[in-house]
């Protein structure tokens with residue numbers, strides 16, 4: 001025993017020595033980077049000074065003007081070079097500063113195939129060399145590092161850009177380093193020892209998500225390093241690290257395709273703005289820039305600034321009728337997507353609805369005339385080029401109208417009323433001379449008309465002559481001919497009544513989210529909108545909340561991208577049970593041999609008792625494995641009156657505070673959340689109410705309506721009023737699961753009257769209070 005201990009101590013001392021050496025090298029490199037930043041700054045300052053002096057001396061004389069111009073260019077180039085070098089060094093310094101905190105977290109010893117020499121590498125957040133090609137630290141994303149996450153000891157194969165490589169792994173060692181000291185280290189034969197994971201997971205949450213590179217699990221690693229799939233579909237239980245996996249995957253891709261891929265070519269669709277806030281630090285922590293992030297609503301909403309988008313399916317204060325649900329299901333389906341395409345194709349022959357292009361309040365190009373032009377091209381013209389040709393023709397006609405327009409009375413009146421200042425602004429030079437007053441008039445009239453007609457020109461370019469709303473309504477009215485409505489249990493009359501409602505909403509400047517994507521897609525097809533081919537990777541988190549139509553539309557919008565979709569069908573709180581067929585539907589959009597599906601079943605977020613409880617809430621759910629982390633049983637309290645809950649709430653909050661847990665009180669609706677906020681305020685208890693997704697996450701106790709809690713996590717969760725009257729429908733089961741599974745260490749459920757039947761689980765799994 002004593003021998004092994006002695007050996008362990010010696011090994012740790014040797015490792016500490018190596019760590020000291022690496023730290024020293026990092027400090028030297030930091031100083032070097034700082035010197036080159038200073039140098040670049042001094043150079044830039046002296047260049048500027050010299051430049052100002054030169055310009056000052058040579059100013060005024062014509063002969064030196066050319067020289068001055070040349071000198072300015074030269075100086076600008078030199079300044080740009082210095083700036084570039086300063087930026088490079090600053091980036092380098094940032095990386096070094098990050099490494100200085102924790103240079104590495106693992107060591108690997110291995111034999112390369114056929115090579116007798118034992119190699120040792122250390123793995124950290126970024127590569128670090130003390131001389132060319134002499135690596136003291138390897139980036140966690142380097143091909144060789146994948147062994148750390150993937151394999152066991154012995155013969156292991158890993159992927160490199162040039163194909164597979166084999167090595168014999170002899171040692172895997174993990175370190176916890178703090179303040180330049182090795183706190184603990186353990187050798188492991190497994191992929192990543194649970195011991196390390198336990199230490200990491202035991203820590204308290206903050207309002208921001210953290211990187212997980214030191215403890216990426218084998219399954220997660222598959223997602224992170226996948227480079228072969230066009231569609232990577234990840235089904236993972238709540239807390240299984242889907243979001244974490246995407247973020248590390250973005251960092252991996254930016255490394256793997258460095259020089260070819262930058263963060264503006266990666267886009268991530270996330271459930272809401274709060275969530276964006278929550279994850280925004282992870283990539284910078286990994287030394288990378290954040291990708292483009294938006295919600296689907298923002299994506300479509302920015303193209304419809306005049307319409308207010310509402311989404312009855314996502315507000316639990318509004319009850320949707322059965323019929324509304326069925327119609328919603330039709331509008332969000334793939335057959336509906338196909339129907340838009342078929343309808344658009346028909347428009348090549350007839351049916352386009354145009355609008356007059358107006359000028360000075362009167363039709364300038366009448367809609368009939370536009371339709372005549374549109375249908376004048378032969379049948380080889382398809383939608384997009386038919387529209388192009390129409391635009392071109394309209395611009396031509398517009399140009400021909402300039403001359404006759406100048407003879408109109410309004411033009412003469414405008415010319416007469418020009419002030420001297422306006423005249424001067426129109427002349428090519430001050431007090432421009434003309435041959436005659438007639439020539440002057442013609443000159444001015446042309447200018448005025450051309451300027452005014454810009455409005456019409458703009459209208460042509462922006463497709464203002466397409467009556468898109470009427471077109472969409474027309475499409476909707478054709479649906480009974482294009483889709484078999486009875487399959488969905490909807491009659492033609494019911495459908496047409498809904499179309500009238502859409503029309504009325506349009507009048508009120510509103511549109512249902514279910515109509516937005518088909519509406520935009522139709523406009524895209526008709527107007528020949530070019531898709532965004534720049535985006536190379538699209539990530540969609542919480543995929544279960546997307547409809548097949550939205551996904552198909554995204555695929556059309558980013559045709560050159562590879563897709564990673566992540567979700568938990570157990571948490572389909574907006575789309576309900578229809579999400580279970582989602583994977584099937586999505587797979588139809590991609591080639592089968594380019595689609596890969598990965599399942600994550602182990603839940604890391606919550607303690608074992610919480611995971612066991614939340615798992616029991618599901619029926620026919622996906623598999624969920626718990627992670628061996630002890631904790632309290634969830635506690636459930638049911639009281640006869642709402643007022644009785646208030647005291648319990650306060651008591652639980654205080655107990656959580658004492659344990660330094662951040663608590664989120666999750667209520668079903670915004671209204672309930674507001675009532676809780678008012679009560680806590682009356683009790684002088686500080687808490688932040690999250691009203692909208694655009695709000696920032698604050699530290700301390702939060703009150704969150706359920707539909708905004710997606711993707712977030714908290715040390716402690718108090719589920720407010722989980723009574724039978726509040727949660728009763730079977731399709732609310734996923735919502736209940738989502739709420740409960742936000743908790744990491746402590747879950748409390750409070751209810752009035754009778755507990756929701758959706759929460760009926762084995763009584764050993766919770767404690768009644």
Ligand SMILES: Nc1ncnc2c1ncn2[C@@H]1O[C@H](COP(=O)(O)OP(=O)(O)OP(=O)(O)O)[C@@H](O)[C@H]1O
Nearest residue numbers: 212215216217238239240241242243244604605711
């Ligand atoms: N390999 C890992 N090492 C350390 N922590 C991990 C690991 N994987 C996941 N976690 C932690 O588990 C928690 C849940 O992860 P994450 O939010 O990524 O899960 P999710 O699958 O997106 O969950 P949900 O679907 O419920 O939103 C986070 O705190 C994350 O840091």
